[in-house]
Amino acid sequence: MAAYSTDSAGMHPSHTLPLKLQAIAATGFSQVELAFPDLEAFTAQQFPGYKVLDHMGNGGLEELCQAAQQIRMLCDELALQILVIHPFSNFEGYTDAKKKAQGLQRAAAWFKVMKVLGCTMLQVGSNDDPFTTDNLDEITSDLRTLADEAAAQDPPIRIAYEMWAWGAYVNTWEDTWEVCKRVDRPNFGLCLDTFQICARAYVDPANPTAPLSPSATSKLQESLRNLADANLTSKIFYLQLSDGSNKPDLQDLHQEAHKQGIDVLYAWSNAWRPLPFMDRIEARDSDAKGYGGFLPVMDVIRAVLQTGWKGPWSYEVFYSSEMLKEEVDIPKKWTEAAQSCHKMILDQLQSRS
Numbered sequence: 348m349a350a351y352s353t354d355s356a357g358m359h360p361s362h363t364l365p366l367k368l369q370a371i372a373a374t375g376f377s378q379v380e381l382a383f384p385d386l387e388a389f390t391a392q393q394f395p396g397y398k399v400l401d402h403m404g405n406g407g408l409e410e411l412c413q414a415a416q417q418i419r420m421l422c423d424e425l426a427l428q429i430l431v432i433h434p435f436s437n438f439e440g441y442t443d444a445k446k447k448a449q450g451l452q453r454a455a456a457w458f459k460v461m462k463v464l465g466c467t468m469l470q471v472g473s474n475d476d477p478f479t480t481d482n483l484d485e486i487t488s489d490l491r492t493l494a495d496e497a498a499a500q501d502p503p504i505r506i507a508y509e510m511w512a513w514g515a516y517v518n519t520w521e522d523t524w525e526v527c528k529r530v531d532r533p534n535f536g537l538c539l540d541t542f543q544i545c546a547r548a549y550v551d552p553a554n555p556t557a558p559l560s561p562s563a564t565s566k567l568q569e570s571l572r573n574l575a576d577a578n579l580t581s582k583i584f585y586l587q588l589s590d591g592s593n594k595p596d597l598q599d600l601h602q603e604a605h606k607q608g609i610d611v612l613y614a615w616s617n618a619w620r621p622l623p624f625m626d627r628i629e630a631r632d633s634d635a636k637g638y639g640g641f642l643p644v645m646d647v648i649r650a651v652l653q654t655g656w657k658g659p660w661s662y663e664v665f666y667s668s669e670m671l672k673e674e675v676d677i678p679k680k681w682t683e684a685a686q687s688c689h690k691m692i693l694d695q696l697q698s699r700s
Contacts, residue, residue, distance in 0.1 A: 352664070
């Protein structure tokens with residue numbers, strides 16, 4: 348089954364969570380990947396003065412749960428299932444006992460919100476804080492504790508661990524798979540992401556929009572062969588799909604990353620991730636400027652499917668040059684494009700079967 352993400356990065360505030368959910372449902376999706384920042388933005392609209400949850404889970408939790416109840420009711424009306432909530436970040440790898448406790452306290456607050464939403468899967472992004480340890484035993488221990496806490500919830504929660512290409516020490520699918528094997532819990536698995544895999548294995552992190560070299564292609568193909576052969580079928584909880592654009596000026600991209608104090612891959616991810624086949628979808632529009640998608644998304648999808656995996660995938664889009672516009676039809680445009688993309692992907696897979 349296909350889902351669509353509501354993620355708010357690079358979206359205009361007028362594109363409210365209800366508006367996005369309505370667009371997602373109207374386009375024919377039955378599942379949604381819910382972004383926690385979107386839920387908090389909706390809460391702030393409903394409860395002026397709402398305090399967002401901090402790194403310890405402190406804030407307006409009561410108001411957040413009330414807003415979550417409203418969103419659950421809306422999803423029920425729209426026949427939308429909340430597949431997963433994300434992103435739970437900066438959790439694992441801290442050596443300070445106080446920070447470990449704060450992370451678990453924050454998780455407990457998220458679990459309360461998830462119960463209200465009726466959501467039973469939490470996506471955890473690999474920690475990008477350089478002031479964490481690279482010790483896999485420490486990282487694994489933290490995530491095992493989180494998995495055990497999640498399993499103890501009613502209903503039990505699954506953890507989908509995703510590699511972020513800018514993660515401090517875990518930034519490849521191979522890294523997350525090694526962590527997953529070490530955690531060794533039935534409710535702990537992986538979220539694989541076409542963009543994240545390509546951004547680390549296929550492009551130069553210092554120059555993500557540069558023309559590709561034969562060595563980059565060879566590196567990715569080797570990684571995908573290993574993925575297809577790995578025995579991780581039951582541990583892929585879901586797959587995220589998006590492309591990467593070569594449109595941004597590299598100097599501007601580095602300046603934006605420096606301004607935000609983030610890795611350049613993070614800056615690229617936040618603003619330049621169109622749908623696969625977006626240029627083909629928009630070809631009918633004479634005013635279309637092109638989205639510059641160039642990553643070998645189909646190669647990644649095929650490698651994942653070759654593992655024998657069958658499960659949900661989600662379309663996660665970040666294209667801020669459009670999504671920052673105050674135009675109410677933009678959520679509809681992108682959800683409709685995602686359905687067109689979905690059909691194209693299925694056609695591509697059928698043609699190679």
